[in-house]
Structures are given as structure tokens and as C-alpha cells.
Amino acid sequence: MAHPPGRRLGDRRGHRPRSRTRRILRGERHRGARGLGLGRVSDFDRGTLLRIPIEADRSAGPVETRATDLDGIDDFAFAGKGETLIAALHSTSELAVVRRDGSHTVLLTAADGLSKPASVAVNRQQAYVPSAAHNTRNDPNLLLARLEGHRPKS
Secondary structure, three states: OOOOOOOOOOOOOOOOOHHHHHHHHHHOOOOOOOEEEEEEEEEOOOOOEEEEEEEOOEEOOOEEEEOOOOOOEEEEEOOOOOOOEEEEEOOOOEEEOOOOHHHHOEEEHHHOOOOOOOEEEEEOOOOEEOOOOOOOOOOOOEEEEEEOOOOOOO
């Protein structure tokens, strides 16, 4: 997550996040934290999905690793009311479903026409996946995937 030069990372009141949270979100290379949603953060460099609970006093709680081995996770979207997520894996040109226990299954690959997905959106039983084709610059497109059997019932 890039921040403009000279601007401090923190909330609107200028409070800085806990140092442990700041270290985890900073990332080791130039990418670091990418997707963000409902207390979840994807870490592109480490291939992890993190959960940061919000405490009663509205401060960040201890960071929990919820899933690993998600090489190049760039973005994610919740697939319903549960904790199941659909993740765009940029580095491997894959789309995966990530379950509450951290296990994941690949749904789409380059063989399906996916090339460097940078985002994903879910609407009911469908996932919309822009195929950016950043490196190849060949056939950028929008793939539509049906999530039947992978999305928890509401």
C-alpha cells in the first residue's frame, strides 16, 4: 500500500498503528500490503492473507495469519456472508477460493485465459476478474467465473 511522500501512516486523528502491525504491512520489497477489506489484508510479497481484528477501543488487535502459499495475492473479495474469499493471484495468473481454515483451491489459470489478474469482484454467484496482461500485453480481458459449489450459502 503506497503512501504519498511526507504523509504519515495512521488514522484521521494522526494516531499511528502499532509497530508490529506497521512492520507486517510495510512489506520487504516494493509491493507489501495490497488488498484491504473488513479487517483483512493481502500481503503480495509474503503470499499471505492477514486478519487484523478491531478491538473495543477501535485500535488494531494482534495480526493473525489466515492463509499462506498465495503467491502474489493482489486482491480479494468476500464470497458471501462467511469468511470464504476469492483471491486474484497476480504472480501465478490464477484465481483461487480461500476457505476459513486457510486452505485454497485454484479456480482459473492461464489456461483459462487469465493473465496477471490485479483485482476481483463478486456479485452473487459470479466473480468478475480483469485479466491485466501487464507483462505480455497480449489479450487483456474480463473473465466471468461462476462460483457454484465454492460459495457458502447465505
